[in-house]
Amino acid sequence: MKIIKSVSLILFVGITLLLFMLRPFGLLDRDAPIEINTKVVFSPDDLLADLPYGHDLLTALDFSRFDSEQALLKIDLLEKKGVFKDSPLYQAYYFMTMNNVMLRLGRIDDASTYATQLLLLAEQENLQWVKASALSELAIERTKRGDLDTALDYLNESVKIAKEINYEKILIKSYNSLGVISILSSEYGKAQDYFHKGLKLVETNSKHLYHSKIIGNLAVIYIYLEEWNKAIAYIDQSKEIYRQDKRLEPAIMTVLLTNESNVYYRLGDAVKARQAYVEANKTLEKDSSARLQAIVLNSLSNVLYLEQQYESAIAESERCLYLDGIQNLPLQRGLCYKSKAHSNMALGNYGAAIEDLNASVKENSKIAHTAYITSNHKLLSEAYEALGDNSEALKYFKLYYLGDKEVLFDQRQSELYLLEESFNAEASRNALTLLKTKNEIQDLELERQTLVTRVILGVTFCVLLALGYVLKKNLDIKSKNQLLQYSNSNLVELSTRDALTGLYNRRYFDQYIQRLKQGHSSTRDSSFTIAIMDLDHFKAVNDNYGHDVGDLVLIEVAKRFLLNLASSDLIIRWGGEEFICVIEEQGNIASLHKLEKVWSAIKDEPVSTPAGDINITLSIGVVTDISAADLMASHTKLLKRADERLYKAKHTGRNQIIAID
CATH class of the missing domain: 1.25.40.10 (Tetratricopeptide repeat domain)
Structure with a gap:
């Protein structure tokens, strides 16, 4: 009888402990969801x-x-x-x-x-x-x-x-x-969006023939935005992808090398521009299309222009314009006409240059290419001015001014995507950390499944030992989960902060608007002011003192913003040297007075750096008296209106605040 009681007790304890030990492995949870990739x-x-x-x-x-x-x-x-x-x-x-x-x-x-x-x-x-x-x-x-x-x-x-x-x-x-x-x-921002969608799919189609093309086309965006280092970096990346797959069409490498040549042409580096052209010319084959031949000939014309061989440059442009099939390619025809005009202007043939530029504008208009048309208008203005025809020169300068304003806004809008791309790069690095953690969790899951068998086999012999082991394992898992939660909360914080200045970034602005829409904020009945603030001539700081000094200036400017704004005011680094400020108007202090205080804090005291004291001024475009409802529904339009006023501040002398049209 005593034996039966002992066996029963052992079985009861063993089964109880077994059920207790199996619970962490999820085998007893009937309602646990099963993920199926369909x-x-x-x-x-x-x-x-x-x-x-x-x-x-x-x-x-x-x-x-x-x-x-x-x-x-x-x-x-x-x-x-x-x-x-x-x-x-x-x-x-x-x-x-x-x-x-x-x-x-x-x-x-x-x-x-x-x-x-x-x-x-x-x-x-x-x-x-x-x-x-x-x-x-x-x-x-x-x-x-x-x-x-x-x-x-x-x-x-x-x-x-x-x-x-x-x-x-x-x-x-x-x-x-x-x-x-x-x-x-x-529409460079929209272009980036499409290319990133394509690259997202390439992650699961790594051998796709368009992988190299998409990376190369991202480089083209940076060429238009005059971000030369980034353009070259993307071109190099695209060339590396191309070299890894011998099935790709040679045309891809031809375009990449001519784009590289054009970057160095814009930088005025004749040696590197010619080196890239020579490599591009080697990729041309006997059955290369008129489009590819035109691209390479235009690249050669630009190289010859840099080398001051203007007559030869004109001859290559003429060859381009007489290629068989070029009539169906308005983009290439427009570029060849423009290159020819450039060399004619260098030779003083302004009448011929005007004819070429008008032909280029006509071709560009077929594809509505604002940037090319705008640059042609600028050259037409210069050509007419050289001929003494001030009336026509003024006419084309006005067209250039209006077009340049439109292109500038396109570029400013694209900065949004450039910032997003920078964030995505950081997010990719963070994703690697998360991926490692997920892999560790998967390893733990496999280990737990293995332990099930071990526990079942060993429960009779070593119940207490197995219990201690499983309890220790659960504590380890709990500890790792807590570490994961802590890491994830840090990643969320990092994703809404600018790494250099510590200010919030654009992603936080999106969250701020979402909180207004969801009614989680107590400011729904408040009035708001939006300001876009841009440091004047900041590119000169980077060019004259280097990017390290430029970074120190940005850090100091951010500190002054925080010192002169209330804790309830939102200050965001929007990209580069541009900042966004959202002020909730409460109490007796008007938002414009706040902005004047910020403006004075920047301009009145030089920034101390290892390179010496640097004077910085600030241009500000402001939109006031914004209701919470308008801010939620039309924040993009309001930002555009503030940007237009910033543009006006920039083009009427800089170092000022403009709050009216």
């Missing part, structure tokens, strides 16, 4: 690979990007076998391959014909993925002709279809094309 990426290449001639067609498609002769040879052999009569899938890949070949040869009309046939096939056979591919190809053809509106319509429909069927390969391509169109329309 995402299935559509891939027509996989469908084709299962067919008898699938691999031959895929090889032909690969060749079509970098070796037209081999691609046509493969297609001809398959055509003789009658392969393309067997399946709509074969026909689709035939049209895609031929479209690529024609684009590579610069035969845009023929490429359009094959893309149109691809679209007809899609509609006849009700193949949505084929339709998405055809629309994407037609968009590329329309973009090269300068018909951006039609290209946008095609791309938007292509993206819609691709999202519905999860066709990531064509989504990446379409996002790249949308980014290119946004660049041509001088």
